[in-house]
Amino acid sequence: xxxxxxxxxxxxxxxxxxxxxxxxxxxxxxxxxxxxxxxxxxxxxxxxxxxxxxxxxxxxxxxxxxxxxxxxxxxxxxxxxxxxxxxxxxxxxxxxxxxxxxxxxxxxxxxxx
Amino acid sequence: xxxxxxxxxxxxxxxxxxxxxxxxxxxxxxxxxxxxxxxxxxxxxxxxxxxxxxxxxxxxxxxxxxxxxxxxxxxxxxxxxxxxxxxxxxxxxxxxxxxxxxxxxxxxxxxxxxxxxx
Numbered sequence: 001x002x003x004x005x006x007x008x009x010x011x012x013x014x015x016x017x018x019x020x021x022x023x024x025x026x027x028x029x030x031x032x033x034x035x036x037x038x039x040x041x042x043x044x045x046x047x048x049x050x051x052x053x054x055x056x057x058x059x060x061x062x063x064x065x066x067x068x069x070x071x072x073x074x075x076x077x078x079x080x081x082x083x084x085x086x087x088x089x090x091x092x093x094x095x096x097x098x099x100x101x102x103x104x105x106x107x108x109x110x111x112x113x
Numbered sequence: 114x115x116x117x118x119x120x121x122x123x124x125x126x127x128x129x130x131x132x133x134x135x136x137x138x139x140x141x142x143x144x145x146x147x148x149x150x151x152x153x154x155x156x157x158x159x160x161x162x163x164x165x166x167x168x169x170x171x172x173x174x175x176x177x178x179x180x181x182x183x184x185x186x187x188x189x190x191x192x193x194x195x196x197x198x199x200x201x202x203x204x205x206x207x208x209x210x211x212x213x214x215x216x217x218x219x220x221x222x223x224x225x226x227x228x229x230x231x
Binding site: 004041042043044045046049090092100101102103104105106 | 219
């Protein structure tokens with residue numbers, strides 16, 4: 001079985017400040033990890049994914065995440081946020097590619113002007 | 114490239130009524146997913162198709178939910194009869210699918226159908 005924990009349900013941050021959205025996972029097998037973004041009344045869009053290789057993953061819109069196997073974490077970071085980054089962010093885990101993906105409960109990022 | 118199309122965007126029904134949602138995946142995508150997203154929660158996979166066959170329906174409440182993808186292209190998800198707790202956004206997604214390296218291709222999501230059961 002696998003699970004994802006996003007401890008922060010909401011994260012307010014001022015525009016141009018850095019942000020980190022936390023994600024921890026548990027799994028009995030090797031995992032693939034994802035971050036998705038969901039804008040209001042929209043579907044989910046893939047930000048980035050870790051399948052193998054380098055543990056630092058760069059995604060779209062200036063986001064990056066680091067896979068830490070020992071801490072079972074996959075935190076999402078951006079050095080300087082913009083108003084347009086206001087959205088809900090979901091961390092997800094899969095035992096293999098896009099099969100049986102389990103999503104976390106989401107973190108709402110609110111960028112304050 | 115056209116994205117995943119879903120209809121309707123919104124639906125309000127009374128409990129015990131039936132409802133159906135439609136999804137047209139991206140052309141050429143073999144794998145199709147239906148997710149349920151309850152307010153305040155992450156999406157939960159209901160069913161996954163590979164072409165017209167079911168790969169995973171372990172979390173589909175089969176006493177009231179059904180889904181089909183008869184020709185391996187578009188798909189319908191039906192709820193009959195609906196309960197209050199079925200109020201959610203129903204998301205459809207598709208990916209190239211396949212095996213091996215193709216297994217790791219990105220899943221693209223539609224805008225979803227927001228269902229309210231009153």
